[in-house]
Amino acid sequence: MPVVTASTRQHSHDDAPDTAAAFARLAGLPDGPRRQALRDEIVGLWLPMAHRVASRYRGRGERVEDLNQVAALGLVKAVNRYDPSLGNAFESYAVPTITGEIKRHFRDHMWTLHVPRRVQDLRNRVRAALKELSQTTPGRRPTVTELAAHTRLSEDDVRTGLEALDCFVALSLDAELPGSEDGYGLADTLGESDxxxxxxxxxxxxxxxxxxxxxxxxxxxxxxxxxxxxxxxxxxxxxxxxxxxxxxxxxxxxxxxxxxxxxxx
Incomplete structure (x- = not known):
């Protein structure tokens, strides 16, 4: 006999099951197999929501499977830490927890180059502005001035954010430069001590x-x-x-x- 069932009552999203009663029972159970089984069942019901949050970060250099795994880890942490007695909906608590786990994953594991937190924040703001402005400037890339006005950043900060867009992955020094027809690579552009x-x-x-x-x-x-x-x-x-x-x-x-x-x- 299942302990938890997904309610047909609609919440803020279709993938948000009604687990209020399950969380109340979980809070009253001591550590042991019954509590572990109930926790795992709650996590399973909320996994679609975690995957939805993870889908927001597709196309940023990480595989979908890995994003889902990180989101699932954030979901487990949210279930373990959620206190139903505070009166807050679980989804409103879980989404920031999962989002934070994914962002930490990108910050700690995805940057090939060490980039200060401030520069990472600038990159994220500029990246979001590029996506938004591209809908109003079809056929061309938004200018630095337009990005600065949209983000309310200085033009120098916008340039810093643009430079950081390519810091997730480092190219090999043997990589051929775009437009090169004679095998001219990155290593050929490096200077040396004179x-x-x-x-x-x-x-x-x-x-x-x-x-x-x-x-x-x-x-x-x-x-x-x-x-x-x-x-x-x-x-x-x-x-x-x-x-x-x-x-x-x-x-x-x-x-x-x-x-x-x-x-x-």
């Missing part, structure tokens, strides 16, 4: 210190580091020994290093 910038910084930092050296010392450093000459070649050109050239280079580099450090500090 050692030339560091070289410019180093040269500018050492320039004042070089002016403090004698003309001969500057000539030796120029021939060694800019002309690529060996110490032996420099020694022959200047008419001094190779050992002397080595000591001069070492002393000059030490003096320049100390000078640059003192200028920085």
């Amino acid at each position: 050692a030339g910038y560091d070289l410019v910084v180093d040269r500018e930092a050492v320039r004042p210190a070089l002016r403090t050296l004698s003309e001969r010392d500057r000539t030796i450093l120029y021939l060694r580091f800019f002309r690529g000459m060996t110490q032996s070649d420099i020694a022959r050109q200047l008419g001094i020994s190779q050992m002397h050239v080595s000591r001069l280079i070492s002393n000059c580099c030490t003096a320049l290093r100390e000078q640059v450090r003192s200028d920085v500090t």
Whole structure:
């Protein structure tokens, strides 16, 4: 003999059964097999409603089966926490609970990139505005200005929300760019560190210190580091020994290093 039956009386939706009496009995049962069986029966009656709530989130990158499972989990939590003595209809309590569970699922599991909660909220508002305005602007995408006016957000916030629309799934760096005919991929658009910038910084930092050296010392450093000459070649050109050239280079580099450090500090 079934413990719960779905009433033919219509509620706010056709998938909202009359389980008030069942919840009253559930509240009076102690933990055990009878309470578990009654709870499972109530959950089964309300599953169509949970699936209806889940259907609102279709087309957002998650499978329908997974959405229904998350909604069912939210429904179980709602049944466990519902207190009929407060006088509120179960549906009015369950829908926000199920919706919150689905939103948490998207927030915690569906974003490939970590996106702050504020940006997620902007994305949701912009996404809803795009859907609403697309009915009044057929044939074209709503502009940033139109979205800002509709959402009462700044245009910068709208642009942030638009950028976040694609953050659920990250493309592979090997993915070919739209419109590319020669296999030009995302990896080809990435920049890399340019050692030339560091070289410019180093040269500018050492320039004042070089002016403090004698003309001969500057000539030796120029021939060694800019002309690529060996110490032996420099020694022959200047008419001094190779050992002397080595000591001069070492002393000059030490003096320049100390000078640059003192200028920085």
